[in-house]
Amino acid sequence: MTLEILTVVPPRHALSGAVAPPGSKSITNRALLLAGLADGVSRLTGALKSDDTSYMADALRAMGVDIEEPDATTFVVSGTGKLLPPAGPLFLGNAGTATRFLTAAVALGTGRFVVDGDEHMRKRPITPLVDALKSLGVDISAPTGCPPVTVDGTGGFASHHVVIDAGLSSQYVSALLMAAPCSGEPFTVELAGDDIGARGYIDLTLAAMRAFGADVEQVTPSVWRIAPTGYRAADFHIEPDASAATYLWAAEALTGGKVDIGTAASDFTQPDARAFEVISAFPHMPAVIDGSQMQDAIPTIAVLAAFNTAPVRFTGIANLRVKECDRVRALSLGLNAIREGLAREEGDDLIVNADPSLAGQTLPAEIDTFADHRIAMSFALAGLKISGITILDPKCVGKTYPGYWDALKSLGVTYLEEIPR
Numbered sequence: 001m002t003l004e005i006l007t008v009v010p011p012r013h014a015l016s017g018a019v020a021p022p023g024s025k026s027i028t029n030r031a032l033l034l035a036g037l038a039d040g041v042s043r044l045t046g047a048l049k050s051d052d053t054s055y056m057a058d059a060l061r062a063m064g065v066d067i068e069e070p071d072a073t074t075f076v077v078s079g080t081g082k083l084l085p086p087a088g089p090l091f092l093g094n095a096g097t098a099t100r101f102l103t104a105a106v107a108l109g110t111g112r113f114v115v116d117g118d119e120h121m122r123k124r125p126i127t128p129l130v131d132a133l134k135s136l137g138v139d140i141s142a143p144t145g146c147p148p149v150t151v152d153g154t155g156g157f158a159s160h161h162v163v164i165d166a167g168l169s170s171q172y173v174s175a176l177l178m179a180a181p182c183s184g185e186p187f188t189v190e191l192a193g194d195d196i197g198a199r200g201y202i203d204l205t206l207a208a209m210r211a212f213g214a215d216v217e218q219v220t221p222s223v224w225r226i227a228p229t230g231y232r233a234a235d236f237h238i239e240p241d242a243s244a245a246t247y248l249w250a251a252e253a254l255t256g257g258k259v260d261i262g263t264a265a266s267d268f269t270q271p272d273a274r275a276f277e278v279i280s281a282f283p284h285m286p287a288v289i290d291g292s293q294m295q296d297a298i299p300t301i302a303v304l305a306a307f308n309t310a311p312v313r314f315t316g317i318a319n320l321r322v323k324e325c326d327r328v329r330a331l332s333l334g335l336n337a338i339r340e341g342l343a344r345e346e347g348d349d350l351i352v353n354a355d356p357s358l359a360g361q362t363l364p365a366e367i368d369t370f371a372d373h374r375i376a377m378s379f380a381l382a383g384l385k386i387s388g389i390t391i392l393d394p395k396c397v398g399k400t401y402p403g404y405w406d407a408l409k410s411l412g413v414t415y416l417e418e419i420p421r
Contacts, residue, residue, distance in 0.1 A: 004392070004393065004394075004395075005390060005391070005392060005394070005417070006390070006391045006394040006405065006415050006416075006417055007383070007388070007389065007390040007391070007415060007416040007417070008380050008382075008383025008384065008389050008390075008391070008408075008413065008415055009383070009387070009413070009414045009415060009416060010360075010383060010384055010385055010386065010387055011255065011384065011411075011412050011413055011414070013255070013257075013412060014255045014256045014257035014258070015251050015252060015255045015257035015259060015384070015408075015411040015412060015413070016257040016258045016259065016411070017259060017260070017410060017411045017412075018259070018260040018261075018262065019248055019259055019260075019261055019407045019410060019411065020240065020261065020262050021240040021241050021244040021245050021248065021261055021263075021401075021407075022048045022049075022050065022240065022241055022244055022400070022401055022402075022403065023046045023047045023048035023073060023238040023239070023240060023241060024048065024238055024239055024240065024241040024242065024270055025048050025050065025052050025053065025097070025241055025243070025400045026097060026201060026204055026241075026270060027204060027208060027238045027239065027270070028044070028047045028048040028053045028056075028075075028238050029052065029053055029056045029095070029097040029098055029101065030097075030101070030174070030178070030204065030205060030208040031044050031047070031075075031208055031211075031212075031236050031238060032044065032047075032053065032056045032057055032060060032067075032075060032077065033056065033060070033101050033102070033105060033178060034178060034208055034209065034211075034212040034231055035075070035077035035079060035212065035231075035233065035234070035236070036060040036063075036065040036067075036077055036079045036083070037079060037081065037083070037105065037108075037178075037182055037212075037230075037231050038077075038079045038081065038212055038213070038230075038231035038232055038233045038234070039079060039080055039081035039230070039231075039232070039233065040078070040079065040232065040233030041076065041077070041078045041233050042076070042077045042078075042079070042212075042233040042234050042235065042236065043074065043075075043076050043077075043235045043236070044074065044075040044076075044077065044236050044237075044238060045073060045074050045235070045236070045237045045238065046073055046237050046238040046239065046240070047073050047074060047075050047238050048073075048238070048241060048400065049069070049072060049073065049402070050398060050399060050400050050401065050402055051093055051095070051398050051399045051400075051402075052093070052095040052097065052098060052399055052400055055091070055092045055093045055095045055098050056092070056095065056097070056098040056101075056102075057069075057075065059086075059090040059091075059092060059098060059102060060077075060083075062086040062087065062088075062090060063083040063084050063085070063086050063090075063106075063109070063113075064080065064082070064083065064084035065077060065078070065079050065080075065083070066078040066079075077233075079233065081182075081230060081231070082108075082109065083105060083106055083108060083109040083113075084109065084111070085109060085110070085111030085112055085113060085153075086113065088114075089114035089115070089116045089148065090102060090106075090113065090114065090115050090116065091116055091117065091118075092115065092116065092117045092121065092147075093117055093118050093121065093399075094117055094118050094120040094121045094124075094324050094371070094399065095117070095121070095399075096121070096124060096169075096171060096323070096324070097171060099115055099117055099121060099124075099126070099147055100126065100129060100169065100171040100172060100174070100175045101171070101174065101175045101178060102115055103115050103126065103129055103130070103133070103140075103149050103151070103175060104129065104133060104175035104176050104178070104179040105175070105178065105179050106151050106153060107133055107136075107138045107140070107151055107153050107156075107157065107179065108153065108155065108156055108179055108182050108183070109153040109155070110153050110154060110155045111152070111153060112150065112151070112152050112153075113150075113151045113152075113153060114148055114149070114150050114151075115147055115148065115149045115150075115151070116147050116148035116149075117147045117148075120324060120325065120371060121146070121147050122144070122146050122147055122148070123146055124146055124147070124322055124323075125145055125146055125168055125169075125322055126142055126145065126146055126147060126149060127142065127145040128164060128165040128166070128167075128168060128169075128172050129164070129171075129172040129175060129176075130142045130145075130149060131165075132162050132163070132164040132165075132172065132176060133151075133162075135159065135162060135163070136157040136158060136159045136160075136162055137157055137158025137159055138151060138153070138157065138158075139151065139152040139153075139154070140152075156182075156183050156184055157183050157187075160183055160185045160186060160187045160188065161187070161188045161190070162176055162187075162188070162189055162190065163190045163191070163192050164176060164189065164190070164191060164192060165191075165192040165193070166191055166192075166195065166196040167193070167195040167196070168319060168322060169319065169322070170196050170198045170199065170201045170202055171201070173189065173191070173196065173202055173205075174201060174202060174204075174205040176189050177189055177202070177205055177206070177209065177216070177224060177226065178205060178209060180226035181209065181213075181214045181215075181226055181227065181228060181229050181230055181231060182228075182230050182231070183228060184228050185228050186225065186226070186227060186228060187225070187226045187228070188219075188223065188224070188225050188226070189223070189224045189226070190222060190223045190224075191222040191223070193222075194221065194222055198271055198292065198293055198294075198295050198319075199271075199293065200270070200271025200293055200294075201271060203269070203271075204269065204270060204271075206218075206224075207269065208236075209231075211234055211236055212231040212232060212233075212234050212236070213229055213230070213231050213232035213234070214226065214227075214229055214231065215227035215229050239263070239267075239268060239269065239270070240261065240262070240263050240268075241270070241400065241401070242268045242270035242271075242272040242273040242275075242297075243270070243272045243296040243297060243374070243400070244400065244401050244404075245261050245263070245265075245268070245272075245273070245276075246272060246275045246276075246279065246296075246297045246300040246301070247300055247377050247378070247380075247381065247401075247404070248261050248407070249261075249265075249275070249276055249279045249280075249300075250279055250282075250300050250301075250303070250304045250381050251381060251384060251408070251411070253279050253280070253282040253304065254282075254304065254307065254381060254384050254385055255384055255385075257411075259411065265277075271293050271294055272294045272295075272296050272297040274293065274294050274297075275294050275297035275300065275301060278301055279300075279301065279304065282304055282307075282308065283307060283308050283309045283356060284308070284309055284310075285301070285304070285305060285308050285312055286312070287310060287311065287312060287313065288312070288313045288315060289301060289305075289312055289313070289314050289315070290315050290316045291314050291315065291316050291317040291320070292315075292316030292317070292319075293316075295317065295319055295320060295323075296374060298314060298317055298320060298327070298331075299327060299331055299374045299375060299377075299378035300374075300377075300378050300381065301314075302314060302331045302335070302343075302350060302352055302378070303331075303334075303335070303378045303379055303381045303382050304381065305352040305354055306335060306338070306342055306343075306352055306354060306355065306358060306382065307354065307355075307356055307358060307359055307385060308352070308354035308356070309354060309356060310354055311351060311352060311353050311354050312351070312352045312354060313349055313350070313351050314349060314350040314351075314352070315349050317348060317349070317350060318348035321348065323372070323374075324370070324371070324372040324373070324374070324399070325370035325371070325372040325375065326370075327372065327374065327375065328345060328348060328350050329345070330368070330369075330370050330372060330375045331343065331350055331375070331378075332344065332345050332350060333368065334365075334367045334368070334375065334379050335352060337365040337366065337367060337368075338358070338363050338365045338382060338386065338389070339355070339358065339363060341353060342355065358385065358386055359385040359386070360385070360386075361386055361387070362386070362387040362388050363386050363387070363388050363389075364387075364388035364390070365386075365388060365389055365390065366390045366392055367379040367389065367390065367391050367392060368392055369391060369392055369393050369394075369396055371393055371396045372396065373396050373397045373398070373399040373400050373401065376391050376393065376394055376396050376397050377397055377401065377404055379391060380404075380405075380408065384413070
C-alpha cells in the first residue's frame with residue numbers, strides 16, 4: 001500500500017489465522033555486512049527485504065560487492081574480502097543498523113567513504129562511535145555529531161584496542177566487533193562502564209560473526225577479544241523478526257484470537273522476543289516494565305497497556321528518544337490524541353494510564369507516526385478496539401515490514417483509506 005492515510009476498522013471477531021513475519025532486520029543487516037566482508041559466495045535465506053536492508057545491500061554494491069536476489073527472501077552475496085571506495089556518498093535513509101555498522105566497516109577500506117542518511121538519520125547521534133574510531137587512528141569526521149560521516153580509510157586501524165561508550169546504542173559495539181576480525185591483528189573491544197543499550201543485540205552480533213568464521217572470546221561482561229581471522233563465506237538462515245512478531249502477539253491478545261506465526265516465542269534468539277511473556281500477561285501486565293533489553297517492543301506494549309486493567313510505567317527507555325524518532329514523545333502524543341491524560345512522561349519514563357473502557361468507543365484520533373514504522377504499526381493495534389484511529393504516513397512500515405497492512409488484512413482487519421485533504 002502507498003496510501004497517505006489509513007483508518008483501521010475494529011474487527012468484530014477474534015483475529016485468528018496464520019501469518020509468517022518477515023525475516024529479522026537486525027540479523028539480515030548483520031549477515032549482509034559479514035557476507036560482504038567475506039571472500040567467496042554466501043547465501044542468505046529467510047532474509048528481510050525492506051527499506052533498511054535494501055539500503056545496506058545497495059551500499060555494499062556501491063563498494064564492489066556483488067549481490068543477487070533470486071527470490072523474495074534470499075540474498076546471494078559474492079565478496080572479495082574488501083570494500084572499495086564508492087563513487088559517491090553511501091545513502092542509508094534512516095537505517096540505524098546500516099549506518100553504524102558501515103561507519104566502522106569502511107575504515108577497513110582505502111580511500112574516501114561518506115556515510116549519510118535522510119533528514120531523520122541526520123539527527124541520530126553517532127559521536128561515541130566516531131570518537132572510538134578516532135582512538136584507533138581512523139581519519140574520520142562528523143561535524144554535527146550525527147551523519148554524514150566522512151572516513152578517509154588507510155586499510156585498517158593503527159591501534160587494536162578500543163574503549164567504547166555504548167550507553168546510547170549497542171550498535172556502536174556491534175559495529176566495532178564486526179570490523180575487528182578484518183583488522184589484521186588480535187583486537188580488543190572494551191566497554192566504558194557497564195551501561196549498554198541492549199546487550200541481547202551483542203549476542204546476535206557474536207552469533208552471526210561466528211557463523212562467518214570469526215573467533216571471538218568474551219573475556220569479561222565488558223571485554224571481547226577477537227582473533228584476526230577475517231570472514232569466510234557461509235550459507236546462513238535468518239530467523240523471523242521478533243519485533244514484527246510482537247504486533248501479531250498483541251493483536252492476538254487484544255482480540256482474544258489465535259495467530260500462528262510459525263515460530264514459538266522460545267525459539268527466537270532476538271531480545272525483543274522476551275516481550276511475549278509480558279504480552280501474554282495482558283490484561284494484567286506488570287505495573288512496571290523495564291524496556292532496556294527489548295527496546296523495539298516497547299511501542300507495541302505501550303499501546304497494549306492502554307487497555308490493561310491497571311496503569312503501567314515503562315522504565316529503562318531513555319534510548320527510545322534517539323531512535324527513528326523520539327519514541328517516548330511519539331507514544332505519549334499518540335496516546336493522548338486518543339484520550340487526553342492517557343499517557344504522560346516523567347523524565348525518560350512513560351506512564352500509560354490504562355483504561356479498559358476505551359474498547360468499543362469511537363474516539364477519532366489522527367496518529368502522527370513521525371515517519372517511524374514502529375509508531376505506525378503499534379498504533380494500528382489501538383484501532384483493533386477503538387473506532388476512528390487514523391494512521392498518518394502508513395507507508396513508513398516499509399522500513400522493516402512492507403507487508404504489515406496486508407498481514408492484518410489477511411486476519412480479517414479492514415481499513416478506510418483516504419488521500420489527504
